[in-house]
Amino acid sequence: QVQLVESGGGLVQAGDSLRLSCAASGRTITTYAMGWFRQAPGKEREFVAAITWNGLVKFYADSVKGRFAISRDNAKNTLTLQMNALEPEDTAVYYCAAGTPSAARIRSGSADYWGQGTQVTVSS
Numbered sequence: 001q002v003q004l005v006e007s008g009g010g011l012v013q014a015g016d017s018l019r020l021s022c023a024a025s026g027r028t029i030t031t032y033a034m035g036w037f038r039q040a041p042g043k044e045r046e047f048v049a050a051i052t053w054n055g056l057v058k059f060y061a062d063s064v065k066g067r068f069a070i071s072r073d074n075a076k077n078t079l080t081l082q083m084n085a086l087e088p089e090d091t092a093v094y095y096c097a098a099g100t101p102s103a104a105r106i107r108s109g110s111a112d113y114w115g116q117g118t119q120v121t122v123s124s
Contacts (some may be wrong), residue, residue: 004096009118016086016122022079022096022115029053030112033074033099034079035106038092038120045095048068049081050106052058059107063089086122093117 008020020036046066049070050059058070069082073102079096097111 002029002032002083002098004095004098004113004115006115006118007094009094009120011121011123013088013121014029014087014124017084018086020081020083020094020096020120022081024079024098028061028074029072029077029079029098030074031100032099033103033106034036035059035097035099035103035108035111036070036079036081037095038090038123039095039117040092043092045089047107047109048094050103052103055058059102059103083120084121088122088124091120091122093119 003025005023037045038048039045049059051070055072065120067085071080095117096115098113099106099111
């Protein structure tokens with residue numbers, strides 16, 4: 001079992017930056033691809049970014065490409081999402097996810113473990 005806990009959300013203005021973190025416990029995340037998803041009020045959960053177990057390959061949703069950056073530190077069992085140039089449309093609850101065998105699977109919306117989420121609100 002892997003437990004995932006997100007942190008770093010908050011209320012910011014458009015154009016600001018936020019850095020989300022996901023701390024994993026229970027098992028090492030070394031063998032897991034990981035990713036971020038988000039769900040805005042009244043909308044379905046959507047893929048944001050994914051990263052392979054070794055951090056070498058990353059995927060991004062078109063809506064965040066060039067603004068968000070996903071990274072991981074396997075030694076610290078953490079996943080990070082750096083969010084820059086935030087827009088009101090980025091307002092959502094952000095979820096961390098982990099799964100095997102591939103980041104492509106994460107990108108498809110399927111994961112083995114999910115965090116509880118952290119709220120990000122961007123005001124205009």
